[in-house]
Amino acid sequence: MSLTxxxxxxxxxxxxxxxxxxxxxxxxxTYLYAVDDVSFEIQRGETLAxxxxxxxxxxTAALAAARLVKAYTGKITxxxxxxxxxxxxxxxxxRTKVQFIFQDPxxxxxxxxxxxxxxxxxxxxxxxxxxxxxxxxxxxLFAAVGxxxxxxxxxxxQFSGGQRQRIxxxxxxxxxxxxxxxxxxxxxxxxxxxxxxxNLLRExxxxxxxTYLFISHDLxxxxxxxxxxAVMYMGKIVEYADRLSxxxxxxHPYTSALLSAIPSVDQKRRENTKRILIPGDPPDPINPPKGxxxxxxxxxxxxxxxxxxxxxxxxxxNHRVACHLVDETAVSPLKxxx
Amino acid sequence: xTDPLLSVKNLRIELNTRDGVAPVxxxxxxxxxxxxxxxxxxxxxxxKSMTALGIMGLLPEGVGKIASGSINFAxxxxxxxxxxxxxxxxxxxxxMIFQEPMTSLNPVYTIGEQIxxxxxxxxxxxxxxxxxxxxxxxxxxxxxxxxARISxxxxQMSGGQRQRVxxxxxLACEPKILIAxxxxxxxxxxxxxxxxxLLNDLRKQTGTAIILITHDMGAVAEMAERMxxxxxxxxxxxxxxQQVIDNAGHPYTQGLISCVPHILEKLTAKRQMLQEVPGxxxxxxxxxxxxxxxxxxxxxxxxxxxxxxxxENKFSSSQTVACWLTExxx
Numbered sequence: 073m074s075l076t077x078x079x080x081x082x083x084x085x086x087x088x089x090x091x092x093x094x095x096x097x098x099x100x101x102t103y104l105y106a107v108d109d110v111s112f113e114i115q116r117g118e119t120l121a122x123x124x125x126x127x128x129x130x131x132t133a134a135l136a137a138a139r140l141v142k143a144y145t146g147k148i149t150x151x152x153x154x155x156x157x158x159x160x161x162x163x164x165x166x167r168t169k170v171q172f173i174f175q176d177p178x179x180x181x182x183x184x185x186x187x188x189x190x191x192x193x194x195x196x197x198x199x200x201x202x203x204x205x206x207x208x209x210x211x212x213l214f215a216a217v218g219x220x221x222x223x224x225x226x227x228x229x230q231f232s233g234g235q236r237q238r239i240x241x242x243x244x245x246x247x248x249x250x251x252x253x254x255x256x257x258x259x260x261x262x263x264x265x266x267x268x269x270x271n272l273l274r275e276x277x278x279x280x281x282x283t284y285l286f287i288s289h290d291l292x293x294x295x296x297x298x299x300x301x302a303v304m305y306m307g308k309i310v311e312y313a314d315r316l317s318x319x320x321x322x323x324h325p326y327t328s329a330l331l332s333a334i335p336s337v338d339q340k341r342r343e344n345t346k347r348i349l350i351p352g353d354p355p356d357p358i359n360p361p362k363g364x365x366x367x368x369x370x371x372x373x374x375x376x377x378x379x380x381x382x383x384x385x386x387x388x389x390n391h392r393v394a395c396h397l398v399d400e401t402a403v404s405p406l407k408x409x410x
Numbered sequence: 411x412t413d414p415l416l417s418v419k420n421l422r423i424e425l426n427t428r429d430g431v432a433p434v435x436x437x438x439x440x441x442x443x444x445x446x447x448x449x450x451x452x453x454x455x456x457x458k459s460m461t462a463l464g465i466m467g468l469l470p471e472g473v474g475k476i477a478s479g480s481i482n483f484a485x486x487x488x489x490x491x492x493x494x495x496x497x498x499x500x501x502x503x504x505x506m507i508f509q510e511p512m513t514s515l516n517p518v519y520t521i522g523e524q525i526x527x528x529x530x531x532x533x534x535x536x537x538x539x540x541x542x543x544x545x546x547x548x549x550x551x552x553x554x555x556x557x558a559r560i561s562x563x564x565x566q567m568s569g570g571q572r573q574r575v576x577x578x579x580x581l582a583c584e585p586k587i588l589i590a591x592x593x594x595x596x597x598x599x600x601x602x603x604x605x606x607x608l609l610n611d612l613r614k615q616t617g618t619a620i621i622l623i624t625h626d627m628g629a630v631a632e633m634a635e636r637m638x639x640x641x642x643x644x645x646x647x648x649x650x651x652q653q654v655i656d657n658a659g660h661p662y663t664q665g666l667i668s669c670v671p672h673i674l675e676k677l678t679a680k681r682q683m684l685q686e687v688p689g690x691x692x693x694x695x696x697x698x699x700x701x702x703x704x705x706x707x708x709x710x711x712x713x714x715x716x717x718x719x720x721x722e723n724k725f726s727s728s729q730t731v732a733c734w735l736t737e738x739x740x
Contacts, residue, residue, distance in 0.1 A: 123505060125598035125601075126598055137487075160536065232690050233566055234690065262453040262454055262625065262690075262691075263447070263453060263625050263666060263669060263670055264453055264665060264666065264669050264686070264690075265690065266669070266670070267669035267670070267684040267685065267686045267687065268686050268688070269467055269669070270684055271683050271684055271686060274683065284630070288620055289598065289599065290601070291673060292628075292670060292671045292672055292673050293671055295671065295673060295677060296671030296681060296684070297671075312709035315677070316677055316678075316679060319673065319677040320677050330599060330600060331673070332603075333599045333600045333602065333603035334628065335602075335603075335606070335626065335628030335629045335631060335632035336628050336631065336632075336672065336673055336674070337627045337628055337631045337632075337672050337674060338656050338673075338675055339631075339652055339655075339656075339669065340673045340675045341673070341674060341675040342631065342632070343677075344675060347603060347607070349603075349607075350600055352554070353568055353570075410646075
């Protein structure tokens with residue numbers, strides 16, 4: 073893996089585990105490893121997407137990268153600062169560089185605060201700006217996200233879903249961050265409003281030279297927004313590649329299944345895509361199998377897949393995949409099924 | 411051509427709101443033929459689910475009512491049917507599955523009890539027979555090891571399995587029509603694909619007609635033969651699915667299709683800004699006005715659009731569009 077110094081965010085061997093309290097009585101601690109040995113990096117101005125189904129650990133990985141949940145192991149470097157080592161004032165300063173946009177614009181805004189107060193909150197807690205400077209910033213932010221100045225005095229319930237998400241975006245931009253983590257920013261919105269928000273996010277990205285970590289389960293949105301994509305399954309990254317090679321030549325059987333499951337309006341794609349069915353459910357995350365975690369659902373699993381855990385390895389052109397059945401020639405193990 | 415199984419004519423559903431009576435469904439007509447799969451498409455608040463609830467006789471009591479129009483099902487007008495008769499039809503002739511498989515099952519009964527209840531109520535099966543049939547149904551919706559799983563409670567199942575149970579309940583009495591209201595919105599994409607496959611297979615086996623309610627054009631393309639695009643309680647476009655996708659007549663339909671970043675057969679490096687449909691669906695206060703309700707969001711708007719409600723016109727041999735400007739856009 074090439075870890076260059078120009079990366080804004082570099083995450084190495086990140087692990088997040090949750091204690092399962094029910095087993096405390098036995099005196100034995102059982103953990104759920106929500107994120108297990110995950111590494112990724114984002115170059116300045118680029119967008120990395122983490123995709124995966126619910127429970128795959130994508131949100132937890134993002135929360136850990138912003139130090140909003142505790143990582144028990146690993147290293148997170150943001151703009152040459154080791155995020156897991158700093159405390160107090162240093163951490164407060166570092167936090168201005170990473171901001172979050174949440175999925176649900178209904179529950180992520182305090183219903184008792186006016187829109188301007190919501191946008192001002194990160195400035196109050198993370199900066200020492202004068203109130204005049206804060207107000208100027210809020211005015212600019214409202215304009216940047218396409219809200220009218222008189223809407224600053226309104227409460228969240230007076231806005232539509234799309235407008236609320238604009239407030240959430242303004243709040244994320246308030247501290248002039250470099251990295252914004254967008255956790256399913258449009259999945260709670262109506263389709264037509266989704267387009268407005270996605271366009272806004274891309275416009276803001278080029279205007280403020282933002283770097284995005286984009287969490288989504290919607291692969292259509294992901295291919296539109298992102299440069300690099302990491303696919304997660306049960307806490308692990310199983311495939312990591314740039315947008316074109318991931319979508320046009322997926323290597324991991326899980327990625328292939330995921331892509332083949334997307335309903336498409338393109339008649340040609342529907343006719344030419346054979347659906348790869350992955351029956352069953354993911355195994356119990358508290359007791360993950362010792363081999364490949366996808367093996368029990370994989371249509372081409374071999375003996376080795378149940379014995380040994382595959383490592384994320386480079387094939388060619390920086391297309392990384394964790395599968396025993398892919399070698400450096402980067403041929404999909406499902407080739408005969410497609 | 412065969413007679414339609416369900417024929418809705420000039421349906422008007424009114425809701426009592428704080429600002430007075432609003433027509434959430436306004437002069438809406440469509441036919442559903444036996445074994446056919448059609449889809450209602452549109453944003454939330456456009457009346458898709460209201461239409462379904464109207465057909466099912468499940469409009470919120472005291473708030474919504476069918477003001478005029480008819481719902482003709484197999485020679486019977488459901489809009490004026492007695493509640494007792496509707497109870498007989500629901501679940502037996504017309505079934506519905508909902509968006510949230512988490513909340514539509516009763517958490518304190520096992521899934522077996524919930525499936526068997528339908529069979530006992532509608533088909534008068536004995537306790538024993540309904541239980542055996544329930545196991546068969548679980549097997550039909552591809553839940554592995556149905557004998558054991560039938561005594562599970564809903565919380566013991568995953569979201570996809572719960573939706574399968576819902577489908578088993580809905581199809582227990584082999585209804586003629588299944589209304590699926592956003593059946594996969596809460597599910598992961600691989601599970602969604604399994605549910606779609608299941609619904610398609612069951613439709614082939616049983617000949618049940620399906621009305622799919624969704625906002626996802628991809629799902630429509632995958633599941634339905636014909637689509638009806640709804641906006642603010644009115645039909646704006648109707649036609650065969652692929653034909654509408656390839657050549658939409660109404661600016662709203664065009665917007666719905668082009669505002670979503672689709673995954674096409676071959677991805678290219680080029681990425682464009684998405685075609686936005688500005689604004690949002692009008693509030694209920696504006697429903698029922700004699701104008702095109704999409705006018706405020708439409709880039710092709712002209713004076714006529716703001717003064718007169720557009721009529722439904724033939725757009726091509728099998729496509730109809732309600733827009734004053736259809737010809738000039740072409």
